[in-house]
Every structure is written in C-alpha cells, then in structure tokens.
Amino acid sequence: MSKVTPISGFPEFLPSDRIVEQQFLDTIRETFELHGFASVETRAVEPVERLSNQGEDADKEIYGVRRLAAAADDEGPGLGLHFDLTVPFARYVLEHAGKLTFPFRRYQIQKVWRGERPQEGRYREFTQADIDVVDSGELPNHYEVELALVIAEALSKLPVPEFVIKVNNRKIPEGFYRGLGLDDVTTVLRIVDKIDKIGPDKVVERLVEAGATDKQARLAVQLADISSTDTSFVEKVRALGVEHETLDEGLEQLSQVMSAAAEHAPGLLMADLRIARGLDYYTGAVYEIYLIGQESFGSVGGGGRYDALASDGKTTYPGVGISIGVSRLVHRLVSLGLVKGSRKTPTAVLVALNNEEERNDAMRTAAALRARGIPTEVAPAAAKFGKQIKFADRRGIPFVWFSTDSGPEVKDIRSGEQVPADPAAWTPPAHDVRPSIETLEENS
Structure with a gap:
C-alpha cells in the first residue's frame, strides 16, 4: 500500500x-x-x-x-x-x-x-x-x-x-x-x-x-x-x-x-x-x-x-x-x-458498562436520553471504570452514566460530583447538551 x-x-x-x-x-x-x-x-x-x-x-x-x-x-x-x-x-x-x-x-x-x-x-x-x-x-x-x-x-x-x-x-x-x-x-x-x-x-x-x-x-x-x-x-x-x-x-x-x-x-x-x-x-x-x-x-x-x-x-x-x-x-x-470546539464529539453522556452482559440495558438507557435530545453513546468496552472515564475525558464528554447497586447515577467528570439520576427525567445543564465554541478569552 x-x-x-x-x-x-x-x-x-x-x-x-x-x-x-x-x-x-x-x-x-x-x-x-x-x-x-x-x-x-x-x-x-x-x-x-x-x-x-x-x-x-x-x-x-x-x-x-x-x-x-x-x-x-x-x-x-x-x-x-x-x-x-x-x-x-x-x-x-x-x-x-x-x-x-x-x-x-x-x-x-x-x-x-x-x-x-x-x-x-x-x-x-x-x-x-x-x-x-x-x-x-x-x-x-x-x-x-x-x-x-x-x-x-x-x-x-x-x-x-x-x-x-x-x-x-x-x-x-x-x-x-x-x-x-x-x-x-x-x-x-x-x-x-x-x-x-x-x-x-x-x-x-x-x-x-x-x-x-x-x-x-x-x-x-x-x-x-x-x-x-x-x-x-x-x-x-x-x-x-x-x-x-x-x-x-x-x-x-x-x-x-x-x-x-x-x-x-x-x-x-x-x-x-x-x-x-x-x-x-x-x-x-x-x-x-x-x-x-x-x-x-x-x-x-x-x-x-x-x-x-x-x-x-x-x-x-x-x-x-x-x-x-x-x-x-x-x-x-x-x-x-x-x-x-469545547469537545471533540457531540456526545454529552457516556453510558459506562459494568460488564458486557449489561450492554442491552445500557443501550436502553442511551435511547431514553437521546429521546429527550441528549447526545449519548455507550462505552466501547466494559473496561475498568477509570479507563472508561479517561475515554470520556479525552473526547471532552462531560458526563458518565453508571449503573450502581442503589440505582443509576451520573457523574460530572469535571467537578467529580456524582448524583442519582433517572434516564426519563435527568437532563444536563443547557450549555452542556451540545458542544460550543470556546474563544481565546475562555481558553486563557
């Protein structure tokens, strides 16, 4: 070639x-x-x-x-x-x-x-x-x-x-x-x-x-x-x-x-x-x-x-x-x-995986979020959570969605705050839904 x-x-x-x-x-x-x-x-x-x-x-x-x-x-x-x-x-x-x-x-x-x-x-x-x-x-x-x-x-x-x-x-x-x-x-x-x-x-x-x-x-x-x-x-x-x-x-x-x-x-x-x-x-x-x-x-x-x-x-x-x-x-x-661009992808939420058996549930969660206009994708693999978070961080995805023993939770990986969330009701702040243009003043 x-x-x-x-x-x-x-x-x-x-x-x-x-x-x-x-x-x-x-x-x-x-x-x-x-x-x-x-x-x-x-x-x-x-x-x-x-x-x-x-x-x-x-x-x-x-x-x-x-x-x-x-x-x-x-x-x-x-x-x-x-x-x-x-x-x-x-x-x-x-x-x-x-x-x-x-x-x-x-x-x-x-x-x-x-x-x-x-x-x-x-x-x-x-x-x-x-x-x-x-x-x-x-x-x-x-x-x-x-x-x-x-x-x-x-x-x-x-x-x-x-x-x-x-x-x-x-x-x-x-x-x-x-x-x-x-x-x-x-x-x-x-x-x-x-x-x-x-x-x-x-x-x-x-x-x-x-x-x-x-x-x-x-x-x-x-x-x-x-x-x-x-x-x-x-x-x-x-x-x-x-x-x-x-x-x-x-x-x-x-x-x-x-x-x-x-x-x-x-x-x-x-x-x-x-x-x-x-x-x-x-x-x-x-x-x-x-x-x-x-x-x-x-x-x-x-x-x-x-x-x-x-x-x-x-x-x-x-x-x-x-x-x-x-x-x-x-x-x-x-x-x-x-x-x-404020991030490298339109995605606002990455749905993390505990294991591959949960992929269907994760896809349903992603579909519920997308139905309300929130750009969402499912993690490519059920790696360690730290690795999935790094994947989101490298692309500028602000939120990671987790399935925990106490129910679904979403984490703002910029602040570290993690709170309970319902995929049928939770929504990110308006400025995080879509990527935006950052200017020189914002970058400095």
Missing part, C-alpha cells in the same frame, strides 16, 4: 475544529433564513464555456472533469468544477425562471474549487456561503445596502474579530479611466487590483507598460487611494479633475449606499475606491470583507452587483450578492488559536 500523504489546498478539519465550522454554518444559515432567503443547491459542474472568460485568470483555475476512459474529444467542450457560486446560480435562474418568484432571494452554502497555488487562506477546495437577490428586468439599488447588512448581522453573531465591509462601485473606476482616455478598462482594473500586493509604484510602472501615460497612471493610483466612512469620497474624486457620465453615475450610486449604511449601521461600511474584485461580471457595487488588523491576510468574503450575467436574450436578470468565505475564515481563526 502506498504511503498516505496530504494533498495541499484540500483542508480537512479534526473533529473539534469541524464543530466550530458546523456552528458557523448553522449560524449563517439561520441568519439568512431570518431575512427570507431560500436555500438552493446547484450541481458541482458547469460547461467549461460558461465558467471561462470571467476574469481573475478563471480559465487557468478551472478544474476540468471527464471520464478517465474518455478520449480527449469524446465529451465535447467538457465540464468544469464551479469556482464560485454566482456563475452557477445565474445559470440556475435562467433554467428555472418560469418557476421562480422575483425578486428571488436565495442563499447557497456549498463547496467550490479553484486550481490555484495553495497558501495560507487560499485553498483548492473550500466552502462558501452566499446570499443573492435577483430580479427580472431591473434591480433596485437598495438591495446593495440590505445584503451588506445581512452579512454583517451574520458575522456579528459569530466569535470573529472586528471586521469592516469595504465597498466600491465598478462604474467609478470605469468612468474615471474612460475620462482619462484609458479605454481598456479591464486591463487597468486588473493592474490596479494588485496595488496591495505590489505597491503603487509598481502599479504605475505596469500601467505605463500597458499603454498609459505617467500622468494617467498616477491619477489611477490616486483614485485607488481614496476611502471614507461617509460620502466625503465624492469630493476627493472630484478634486482629481476627471469627468465622465459613468463616473457620475457610480459616485451617485455609491453615495446612496453609504448614506443608507450610515443610518442603519454606522461604521459598518467603508467606501474604498481600490476595491475592484477580479471577476469581470461585476457591474456596480463591489464588496470585500476584512478582519480589522489582519488586512494583510486578505478578504474573508466579498461580492458585488452583476447586471448581465443572467440573460436569455429576451429578459435580463440583474442581481447582487455577497459571499462569506467560511473555510478561509474558520481556518484563520483556528490557526491563530482564537476559537476551538
């Missing part, structure tokens, strides 16, 4: 950390449903031509899927694993439009795959949690605020550090670049989007190499340097002296978002004009979520508005969505020791 080695970029949690991830997912799902978002799940694969040409080097990152026995040309253009959840959702809307009620509010929590170089926080397989609102024909701008507020509510319920949602509008850089005379907007956006990685001087250099003048390149960098937590970004952009109708439209739309956010969630959103998002289908608002003080790690979520991604030639279904990078976020917090 060959040696088992990990495959980089495909993370796997140990049980206690998986408990953290599951509770994150449960909280996110419950919050999305509180706001009326319906759950959908799309297939893992899409035709390659639908996935490709979306920007951010997507063509290079798509995992192709075909039968091992198939010849190269047997299956047409081929299938690819989806690299995000927005592109397959747009296809889903087109395919099921006649059965959906618009505006359609959906959430989707699934795995996605990207064939990029693995590094901290970047994986080849990971879980995303998305919410989107899609309408038929036109989509009001107020959803661009609402979705940010929903995401913020979900994150605020989780044990995550302070965060900020940075927002821009794609029309601002597009109109600004066109006002400068730079018509290859896509190229300029992709170069400027690397400003945090390579710095402003290198961005200027690359823009000049791509055909911009030094003045045009420096103004593009100055635009990317503008940010504010209110609408003052408008004056800063105007001060650069560039005019274009698309720029005007973008400034107006982002001002509406920032004004509404200031009323409903002061300080939550920051207008940051260097936020671009690498995917080409975004046409309006774009978002990036950062942990404050850990910006160098990169965003832990993002999204934006897309007006033309879903269209059948007759009807266009514009949408806006934001995603939480659940795997990226949880792995970061776990690796820093900021969170951990």
Whole structure:
C-alpha cells in the first residue's frame, strides 16, 4: 500500500475544529433564513464555456472533469468544477425562471474549487456561503445596502474579530479611466487590483507598460487611494479633475449606499475606491470583507452587483450578492488559536458498562436520553471504570452514566460530583447538551 500523504489546498478539519465550522454554518444559515432567503443547491459542474472568460485568470483555475476512459474529444467542450457560486446560480435562474418568484432571494452554502497555488487562506477546495437577490428586468439599488447588512448581522453573531465591509462601485473606476482616455478598462482594473500586493509604484510602472501615460497612471493610483466612512469620497474624486457620465453615475450610486449604511449601521461600511474584485461580471457595487488588523491576510468574503450575467436574450436578470468565505475564515481563526470546539464529539453522556452482559440495558438507557435530545453513546468496552472515564475525558464528554447497586447515577467528570439520576427525567445543564465554541478569552 502506498504511503498516505496530504494533498495541499484540500483542508480537512479534526473533529473539534469541524464543530466550530458546523456552528458557523448553522449560524449563517439561520441568519439568512431570518431575512427570507431560500436555500438552493446547484450541481458541482458547469460547461467549461460558461465558467471561462470571467476574469481573475478563471480559465487557468478551472478544474476540468471527464471520464478517465474518455478520449480527449469524446465529451465535447467538457465540464468544469464551479469556482464560485454566482456563475452557477445565474445559470440556475435562467433554467428555472418560469418557476421562480422575483425578486428571488436565495442563499447557497456549498463547496467550490479553484486550481490555484495553495497558501495560507487560499485553498483548492473550500466552502462558501452566499446570499443573492435577483430580479427580472431591473434591480433596485437598495438591495446593495440590505445584503451588506445581512452579512454583517451574520458575522456579528459569530466569535470573529472586528471586521469592516469595504465597498466600491465598478462604474467609478470605469468612468474615471474612460475620462482619462484609458479605454481598456479591464486591463487597468486588473493592474490596479494588485496595488496591495505590489505597491503603487509598481502599479504605475505596469500601467505605463500597458499603454498609459505617467500622468494617467498616477491619477489611477490616486483614485485607488481614496476611502471614507461617509460620502466625503465624492469630493476627493472630484478634486482629481476627471469627468465622465459613468463616473457620475457610480459616485451617485455609491453615495446612496453609504448614506443608507450610515443610518442603519454606522461604521459598518467603508467606501474604498481600490476595491475592484477580479471577476469581470461585476457591474456596480463591489464588496470585500476584512478582519480589522489582519488586512494583510486578505478578504474573508466579498461580492458585488452583476447586471448581465443572467440573460436569455429576451429578459435580463440583474442581481447582487455577497459571499462569506467560511473555510478561509474558520481556518484563520483556528490557526491563530482564537476559537476551538469545547469537545471533540457531540456526545454529552457516556453510558459506562459494568460488564458486557449489561450492554442491552445500557443501550436502553442511551435511547431514553437521546429521546429527550441528549447526545449519548455507550462505552466501547466494559473496561475498568477509570479507563472508561479517561475515554470520556479525552473526547471532552462531560458526563458518565453508571449503573450502581442503589440505582443509576451520573457523574460530572469535571467537578467529580456524582448524583442519582433517572434516564426519563435527568437532563444536563443547557450549555452542556451540545458542544460550543470556546474563544481565546475562555481558553486563557
């Protein structure tokens, strides 16, 4: 048998950390449903031509899927694993439009795959949690605020550090670049989007190499340097002296978002004009979520508005969505020791065995406890009680159930307290029924 080695970029949690991830997912799902978002799940694969040409080097990152026995040309253009959840959702809307009620509010929590170089926080397989609102024909701008507020509510319920949602509008850089005379907007956006990685001087250099003048390149960098937590970004952009109708439209739309956010969630959103998002289908608002003080790690979520991604030639279904990078976020917090599961198993009670002849009685006791919602398992073997208690302790199981001469008793192995108990009535404290997430403060 060959040696088992990990495959980089495909993370796997140990049980206690998986408990953290599951509770994150449960909280996110419950919050999305509180706001009326319906759950959908799309297939893992899409035709390659639908996935490709979306920007951010997507063509290079798509995992192709075909039968091992198939010849190269047997299956047409081929299938690819989806690299995000927005592109397959747009296809889903087109395919099921006649059965959906618009505006359609959906959430989707699934795995996605990207064939990029693995590094901290970047994986080849990971879980995303998305919410989107899609309408038929036109989509009001107020959803661009609402979705940010929903995401913020979900994150605020989780044990995550302070965060900020940075927002821009794609029309601002597009109109600004066109006002400068730079018509290859896509190229300029992709170069400027690397400003945090390579710095402003290198961005200027690359823009000049791509055909911009030094003045045009420096103004593009100055635009990317503008940010504010209110609408003052408008004056800063105007001060650069560039005019274009698309720029005007973008400034107006982002001002509406920032004004509404200031009323409903002061300080939550920051207008940051260097936020671009690498995917080409975004046409309006774009978002990036950062942990404050850990910006160098990169965003832990993002999204934006897309007006033309879903269209059948007759009807266009514009949408806006934001995603939480659940795997990226949880792995970061776990690796820093900021969170951990309170135990390695859901089990709250271990039913101990005096001998193997009592296993049937122990199974009946466990069934009675489970019937009342108490996670319970029977000891794997009738070992010495000390060994059975150690088994429970190693997995974080707080209670051990014993059958004694005077009747059933339950022991809290943390405090050592042991009391008589009836399996039809006894219940542990509420916080012990299910495992929980312990934070750094609780661990220290």
